[in-house]
Amino acid sequence: MPGLIFRWAAPLFARAARRWGEDDAEAFARLLHPALQPHGRLLDLGGGTGALAALLARVVPCTVTVVDPSPHMLRYAAGLADVEPVLGDAAALPFTDDSFDAVLVCDAFHHFDHREAAAREMARVVRPGGAVVIAEIDASARSTRMISLGERLLGEPAGFMRPADLERLMEAVGVPGSTQRQGGSSYVFVGEVAPLAGRGHDDR
Numbered sequence: 465m466p467g468l469i470f471r472w473a474a475p476l477f478a479r480a481a482r483r484w485g486e487d488d489a490e491a492f493a494r495l496l497h498p499a500l501q502p503h504g505r506l507l508d509l510g511g512g513t514g515a516l517a518a519l520l521a522r523v524v525p526c527t528v529t530v531v532d533p534s535p536h537m538l539r540y541a542a543g544l545a546d547v548e549p550v551l552g553d554a555a556a557l558p559f560t561d562d563s564f565d566a567v568l569v570c571d572a573f574h575h576f577d578h579r580e581a582a583a584r585e586m587a588r589v590v591r592p593g594g595a596v597v598i599a600e601i602d603a604s605a606r607s608t609r610m611i612s613l614g615e616r617l618l619g620e621p622a623g624f625m626r627p628a629d630l631e632r633l634m635e636a637v638g639v640p641g642s643t644q645r646q647g648g649s650s651y652v653f654v655g656e657v658a659p660l661a662g663r664g665h666d667d668r
């Protein structure tokens with residue numbers, strides 16, 4: 465179930481998503497490279513309004529599938545060039561194994577109710593050798609504690625993680641990788657799907 469905040473505040477998120485620019489898309493494209501090549505298959509998980517996906521679609525260039533459980537967020541993605549909106553939940557993705565070359569999760573992982581199941585699903589739907597990029601903020605940063613409190617008050621899971629904990633979780637599902645510090649409390653995890661990672665699980 466998507467949080468209620470992504471129903472009533474969808475227009476605010478759509479406005480906030482205008483912060484994304486071509487520079488951001490180019491930076492993410494570099495992190496997704498070489499797994500994601502021109503005309504490759506990219507999943508933007510928790511992609512919301514599709515604003516970042518549309519920029520990536522132009523910059524790479526490729527088609528970007530945006531998965532999000534909130535129809536209120538997703539409706540902004542309808543009609544964007546080379547963006548395919550799909551209503552769905554990160555913990556049970558409606559795709560066969562190896563459907564994508566890469567997945568990007570930007571400012572969304574801490575909103576997922578079932579983060580471990582979502583991590584397994586990412587490992588399953590991205591082909592071996594494919595890229596997993598997760599942009600998050602550090603749970604141990606003082607500013608994150610305030611954000612976390614605010615999100616919890618709004619009914620969100622606020623599942624912020626420390627970089628090392630996210631690395632451990634991803635390694636456990638077969639996506640070894642490392643985190644890089646971005647500005648402030650932000651960081652990005654970049655991992656590569658190991659052979660057979662995420663396959664053969666039916667305990668979601």
Ligand SMILES: C[S@@+](CC[C@H](N)C(=O)[O-])C[C@H]1O[C@@H](n2cnc3c(N)ncnc32)[C@H](O)[C@@H]1O
Binds near residue numbers: 470531
């Ligand atoms: C803060 S928005 C980020 C949107 C976009 N990635 C961006 O950076 O502009 C978080 C998104 O995560 C989505 N989300 C929440 N729970 C989810 C889940 N279980 N599976 C997939 N997406 C989810 C929300 O609906 C929302 O669109």
